[in-house]
Amino acid sequence: MPVGMSAAEATRAAPAVEVRNLSAGYDGHTALDDVTFTVEQGCLAGLVGPNGSGKSTLLRVILGLHKPWRGEVRIVGREGSGARGRIGYMPQSELVDWSFPVTALDVVLMGRYGRLGLVRRPGARDRQEAMAALERVRLADLSQRLIGELSGGEQRRMLIARALAQDADLILLDEPLAGLDATAQHDLLALLDDLRREDKTLFVATHDLSCVAANFDHAVLLNRRVVAFGRPAEVFTEELLSAAFQRHLLVLPGGERTLVGP
Amino acid sequence: MSELLDWLREPWTFEFMQRAVIAAVIVGVVSAVVGSFVILKGMAFIGDALPHASFGGVAVAFALGANLQLGGAVAALLTALLIGFVAQRGRVRYDTAIGIIFIASFALGILIVSRQSGYVADLFSFVFGNVLGVTWGDVWLTAGLGAFILLAVALFYKELLFTSYDPSMAAASGVPVATVQYGLLVLVGLTVVIALQVMGIVLVLAMLVAPAAAAQLLTRRLPPMMATGSVFGALSALCGLYIAWYADVSPSAAIVLTACGFFLLAFLFAPGRGLLWQRRFVPA
Numbered sequence: 001m002p003v004g005m006s007a008a009e010a011t012r013a014a015p016a017v018e019v020r021n022l023s024a025g026y027d028g029h030t031a032l033d034d035v036t037f038t039v040e041q042g043c044l045a046g047l048v049g050p051n052g053s054g055k056s057t058l059l060r061v062i063l064g065l066h067k068p069w070r071g072e073v074r075i076v077g078r079e080g081s082g083a084r085g086r087i088g089y090m091p092q093s094e095l096v097d098w099s100f101p102v103t104a105l106d107v108v109l110m111g112r113y114g115r116l117g118l119v120r121r122p123g124a125r126d127r128q129e130a131m132a133a134l135e136r137v138r139l140a141d142l143s144q145r146l147i148g149e150l151s152g153g154e155q156r157r158m159l160i161a162r163a164l165a166q167d168a169d170l171i172l173l174d175e176p177l178a179g180l181d182a183t184a185q186h187d188l189l190a191l192l193d194d195l196r197r198e199d200k201t202l203f204v205a206t207h208d209l210s211c212v213a214a215n216f217d218h219a220v221l222l223n224r225r226v227v228a229f230g231r232p233a234e235v236f237t238e239e240l241l242s243a244a245f246q247r248h249l250l251v252l253p254g255g256e257r258t259l260v261g262p
Numbered sequence: 263m264s265e266l267l268d269w270l271r272e273p274w275t276f277e278f279m280q281r282a283v284i285a286a287v288i289v290g291v292v293s294a295v296v297g298s299f300v301i302l303k304g305m306a307f308i309g310d311a312l313p314h315a316s317f318g319g320v321a322v323a324f325a326l327g328a329n330l331q332l333g334g335a336v337a338a339l340l341t342a343l344l345i346g347f348v349a350q351r352g353r354v355r356y357d358t359a360i361g362i363i364f365i366a367s368f369a370l371g372i373l374i375v376s377r378q379s380g381y382v383a384d385l386f387s388f389v390f391g392n393v394l395g396v397t398w399g400d401v402w403l404t405a406g407l408g409a410f411i412l413l414a415v416a417l418f419y420k421e422l423l424f425t426s427y428d429p430s431m432a433a434a435s436g437v438p439v440a441t442v443q444y445g446l447l448v449l450v451g452l453t454v455v456i457a458l459q460v461m462g463i464v465l466v467l468a469m470l471v472a473p474a475a476a477a478q479l480l481t482r483r484l485p486p487m488m489a490t491g492s493v494f495g496a497l498s499a500l501c502g503l504y505i506a507w508y509a510d511v512s513p514s515a516a517i518v519l520t521a522c523g524f525f526l527l528a529f530l531f532a533p534g535r536g537l538l539w540q541r542r543f544v545p546a
Contacts, residue, residue, distance in 0.1 A: 060430075063430070097427065110424050113420055
């Protein structure tokens with residue numbers, strides 16, 4: 001920490017995610033090899049790469065669910081259990097049990113559980129925070145709906161509300177746009193954009209390269225190693241994309257919109 | 263009128279029936295509460311494995327001349343912990359491992375019994391249940407363990423809910439997920455222990471599954487599902503014992519069939535979700 005800087009200032013200046021020389025895998029099979037990158041606070045960052053490139057493993061390591069072999073992960077300057085609770089998470093939709101008998105409010109309240117500790121129950125304050133989070137994602141009137149009765153877009157917004165109720169600095173989203181229709185995708189992107197303005201950091205694993213090119217501040221191009229990271233315009237060049245995806249991808253810059261495709 | 267009252271009162275004038283109904287109602291309530299997690303987590307196979315595995319322990323205790331219930335309890339709890347261990351660390355499929363563990367223990371039981379030349383009727387009361395034979399000591403033990411299980415679910419409801427619904431996020435939030443999962447397995451194991459004497463090995467599973475499944479069709483959230491399931495479990499115990507008394511049939515079978523009857527009614531008539539309800543609104 002530089003001299004004359006308070007702890008709070010240091011926290012503010014630290015990157016939201018700082019990954020250094022990270023290697024990880026399962027049963028001797030390498031999923032991530034010497035991965036290094038940073039994501040600044042208050043930015044909407046994309047994590048892109050082909051299937052099996054280690055995107056989900058990277059998210060699991062950042063969440064503290066998977067122990068890496070080597071390297072370190074710092075979240076807003078904090079390491080290990082110090083970072084716990086600062087990270088919100090939206091899992092891939094197909095990994096969520098949508099038939100579980102809980103309401104939208106029940107799930108958002110779970111965002112408050114981490115800070116309650118064992119045994120203690122959520123109180124009026126936690127309920128208020130959960131309702132405020134639902135309000136923030138425009139789901140307040142659906143708070144008593146069962147999660148299985150929500151539409152795809154509403155389900156994703158509810159999981160974002162859980163991260164907001166948790167007061168997470170960093171929200172990890174695994175394929176949040178997959179399976180949504182155009183309108184719901186647009187709504188979700190608008191919400192992510194608003195949250196970025198409120199100084200939340202969003203780190204989004206996605207297959208939608210064109211969307212990252214058009215809307216995101218930052219991109220990490222992953223294929224077990226970090227092929228490139230930086231502004232999408234710098235990362236999404238035909239050489240780098242082809243190196244990551246092992247096939248030729250076409251980049252069509254068109255002013256506001258950049259199209260990426262085979 | 264007084265004839266009806268006499269009819270209703272008659273079974274309970276016998277002390278063994280009083281003991282039976284207290285034990286069976288406790289088992290019905292506790293099974294429904296724990297069973298709610300069992301059906302939501304798809305753990306029904308474990309609910310069948312634990313009572314079968316306990317037979318190995320019962321037979322070992324029988325051969326050693328030790329307390330049979332204690333033997334069964336130890337075997338059920340050890341199996342629960344072993345299943346938890348395989349689930350966390352295993353390199354074989356979870357259900358494959360369960361199948362091997364419980365059948366090994368059950369077969370050990372059969373092996374030991376096949377070497378006994380003497381009186382093995384006590385062992386068979388574990389297979390088919392013997393609710394009419396419970397002592398006041400058994401009733402107190404059932405009540406004590408039942409209260410412990412319900413208290414544990416009430417205290418750790420938040421952790422059980424979070425871990426059951428979203429184990430990844432629960433772990434990331436600092437909930438000790440592995441411990442909670444072991445804890446749930448131990449609660450299922452303890453429920454099996456108290457249910458064994460009332461229901462018998464082959465029928466324990468029905469009390470874990472049927473009342474909770476019927477309740478799931480009639481409720482939306484987990485707490486009312488547990489409460490409704492408990493009512494079904496208790497009513498099944500009560501009605502089953504009446505049936506057993508007046509029709510002179512096996513009490514555990516009558517209790518289970520009553521519980522399955524409640525499930526069938528819910529399956530057919532549950533508002534919005536029952537089979538007949540759907541028929542009415544969706545013309546074939």
